[in-house]
Amino acid sequence: MQPEQQSDGRNFYRTTAKLTVRYGPDTAEARRAMAVDEELWRTQSNLEQAARNVLEMEGSAASDDATLTVLRWLDFKLDLILYHLRLSQHELHFPYVTHTTDISGSGMGLADPQGLAVGDTILFVLELPDAPYRAIYGSAKVIWLKENPKPGEAPCAVQLVDISEVDRERIVRFTFQQQRRELAKRNEEAVDQEVVE
Numbered sequence: 001m002q003p004e005q006q007s008d009g010r011n012f013y014r015t016t017a018k019l020t021v022r023y024g025p026d027t028a029e030a031r032r033a034m035a036v037d038e039e040l041w042r043t044q045s046n047l048e049q050a051a052r053n054v055l056e057m058e059g060s061a062a063s064d065d066a067t068l069t070v071l072r073w074l075d076f077k078l079d080l081i082l083y084h085l086r087l088s089q090h091e092l093h094f095p096y097v098t099h100t101t102d103i104s105g106s107g108m109g110l111a112d113p114q115g116l117a118v119g120d121t122i123l124f125v126l127e128l129p130d131a132p133y134r135a136i137y138g139s140a141k142v143i144w145l146k147e148n149p150k151p152g153e154a155p156c157a158v159q160l161v162d163i164s165e166v167d168r169e170r171i172v173r174f175t176f177q178q179q180r181r182e183l184a185k186r187n188e189e190a191v192d193q194e195v196v197e
Helices: 028-056 062-093 165-196
Strands: 020-025 096-103 107-110 121-126 136-145 156-163
Touching: 020 107, 028 062, 028 121, 096 165, 107 136, 121 156, 136 165, 156 165
Parallel strands: none
Antiparallel strands: 020 096, 020 121, 096 107, 107 156, 121 136, 136 156
8 A cells, every 4th residue: 555645745544434524615604613623622632642641651650540541531521522512513514424435644535525526625524433522623625526436436535634733643543543454354354265275
């Protein structure tokens, strides 16, 4: 698998993935709604990273570990509550719902591109399976559309334009985990095939 080269020199690997994504037009109202959520998630991500760092420190007290575990559980609950409170805003500003066909730290393929044209900029909300209630917000540009894509090919590809580095890293971690799962599955199938023969 060849990495995708970005203008800043960073390489990203693309992996097959079916993830829920909502999107809509790039409007001032949608950007305001997105900014409120993004600031909140960024603050929570920073706190979560600080807690993870304390948990990973050698010599941390067992009482610290227990306290941080409880705080991380409360953090998850807060994510869940906030996510459900924001659903009406999602439906208002991100009216189209589809899923990805593939994803990388630089972009994603969309399975059902409704109301899009090449060159359009959209705002999106993406849900990852590891933290589905902590949405990833950003903007993306439609780089191509295909009316009759080949089997396994996305009918639409968008390039991530504006996304926080914390969220980009979450996507990169997901793609690596997905690739490891696919590799493990292929290795398991190869072993099963050898046993049959």
